[in-house]
Amino acid sequence: MNHLSHFVHTLPDTAPKTARGQKTWVRILEAAEQEFGEKGFHDAAITGITQRAGVAMGTFYVHFKSKEEIFRTLIVHMGKLTRSWIGQRVAEAPSRLEAERMGLQAFIEFVRQHKNLYRIVNEAQFVAPEAYRDYYAAFSQAYQRRLDEAVGRGEIEPGNNEHRAWALIGASVFLGQHYGIWDDSVDLQDVTSNVGDLIVNGLSRKGDGKTDNKGDRE
Amino acid sequence: MNHLSHFVHTLPDTAPKTARGQKTWVRILEAAEQEFGEKGFHDAAITGITQRAGVAMGTFYVHFKSKEEIFRTLIVHMGKLTRSWIGQRVAEAPSRLEAERMGLQAFIEFVRQHKNLYRIVNEAQFVAPEAYRDYYAAFSQAYQRRLDEAVGRGEIEPGNNEHRAWALIGASVFLGQHYGIWDDSVDLQDVTSNVGDLIVNGLSRKGDGKTDNKGDRE
DNA sequence: TTTCAATATGACGGCTGATTCATGTCTTGG
DNA sequence: CCAAGACATGAATCAGCCGTCATATTGAAA
Structure with a gap:
């Protein structure tokens, strides 16, 4: 408020x-x-x-000037607000990998505290598509930059960071929707440590050292 | 059509x-x-x-009965259609890990061929929230079940599959939005192999065998 | 052929809500 | 103190479109 x-x-x-x-x-x-x-x-x-x-x-x-104009003004403002909140929290992270977990946590917390904002941004998709794209484009660019830097420091595996950024943002948004808006009683630590592990290590079994996704038995 | x-x-x-x-x-x-x-x-x-x-x-x-009723009818139908399309494609996958890649690919292809459907489903969030939740709940349950089975077969690491399912669905949806709706000229193989690798192996560097996310140097 | 339930028609009633505008009231620089 | 711009007011305007209804048509069973 x-x-x-x-x-x-x-x-x-x-x-x-x-x-x-x-x-x-x-x-x-x-x-x-x-x-x-x-x-x-x-x-x-x-x-x-x-x-x-x-x-x-x-x-x-x-x-x-109009109902739409004030709506767009709101979107722009909210983008700034969200990025600054998450950026601040993530800045404290000791590593990119830990930053993933903290960023996710910060995001869902933010959603829980700003349910109005969240709804408004989503609706922008239909009311003010330009504003909506700009909103997420800003996120994506910031995210990509951070990933690029982490690759540069050797913290994470090289890969296409644009694709990664969109995937990770999408995951955050849906987790925010589910555990921030629909069910805000779930323990956040639990969610973020589980998903943090998924983001860092993936789904594959540890120990069979498999990196390729070709030619399983059977 | x-x-x-x-x-x-x-x-x-x-x-x-x-x-x-x-x-x-x-x-x-x-x-x-x-x-x-x-x-x-x-x-x-x-x-x-x-x-x-x-x-x-x-x-x-x-x-x-009303404009809203036909809208809800549309959502229900589209849910069935999408799940059956993806389910069919994923059924051919040799392993759960490969299924991830194929499922993502099938989904984005589907989005590219059904842009109307995609928009309608998204808008349901505001027009028919119940229908929207049901739509994704059905996806999530199907996804969880598949992950559970894969864990049972020892194909993937155990973990909270509910959290995982929402994260993975969110990633798919955003990738669908970006590479299906906004920019459908990008090579899909490229996207899905990159993101498939992210899902399977995570962000972490291969070879330092780190699984915990605690106590990095510095 | 007769009948009637199912289906089709489209003018019209009714309501909602964004935007305008003519008219006041502040506030500030000179 | 006094313009003159900035700001505030809310009744009136205006347009759009959902949903109803009284009436007409169809087609299949009897």
Whole structure:
């Protein structure tokens, strides 16, 4: 909720000029996050947003051109917020492999604390496809860069890090959906240590040293 | 497109009684897939569906109770279709590990051939959440069962297969989104062999035999 | 051939909700 | 203090489209 006070740092070029205007701008955006998060884009009403914000209908259009515009603004902001949260947590990791586990954990925790945000981002796929792609493209690029660096340091096996990044992001998103939104009672440590192991070691049996996937017996 | 003739096998209890009625039922469903796929649920119009189907407005309501009902019908059908497609392809796999690669490949191919379906299923998250959860729950259960069996046969390392299943499904879905919908020019073999290797062997360097993720140097 | 349940029709009622606009009230620089 | 721009107001406008209904047609069983 009050993470949205971060909006203060995201004031666009079209930002309100006066302190009064800025305060209203932020309050409308906060209200929009709740409204969109609870009802979804289509069921959300401008009047719902303005009522939550305690302003009149018309005030909305003083600050935003349309329902879609405020939605896009929200997406951009949330991308920044999520990446900075995870980046901070992952920065403490001793190695890339450990970072995988910590990043996953940080992500699901974040989802649990920002269910509205999560829903809004997902819905962007249909409401604002450009914003949605940009959102994940930013994640993917950051992820790839980290993987590249880890390969450079010899921490992980070389491989196509773009493909890897999308696969790992997808895994995180679905785990976030399942264990963050649908069932937030599950112990996170449990999930992340299991999946962390999957990411680090894969499914294959330890000890038969097999790396190729060709020609099994039978 | 003509995969929808499979609808014939999905006739519900409320199905039309006569051959004429069934034919109409199927045509409306086919039309709905196109309309929803192209415009999304909210921008899709009943008149759009009936025009594509070549029937009058009212005919729609002879066969379906509402816009949402036909949408849910579509989701259920598509779940069956997808699982059967992948199941068939995966059945030919010599081992669970190879099945992972083949399953991923089959899935992305399927997505490329059914972009409408893909969009509709994703949108179900907001239009028909129950149907959406059921859709993925069915996948997850099937996936878990296969992993359990593979563990039983000693093909893969034991671990929490529920967590694994969600992670792997998420990876597939995102790879499908990226390499199936957004960029379908990429060579699939390339993607699936890379990601297949990630799933089977993980990120860790081969040869340092490390299995734990505790206490690295530095 | 007769009958009637199943199926088809499409104009219309009704509601919702985004956006506009004409009119006020602040706030600030000079 | 006083413009003049910035900001706020909310009733009115306007458009879209879901779902209903009274009526017509079909076709298969009797």
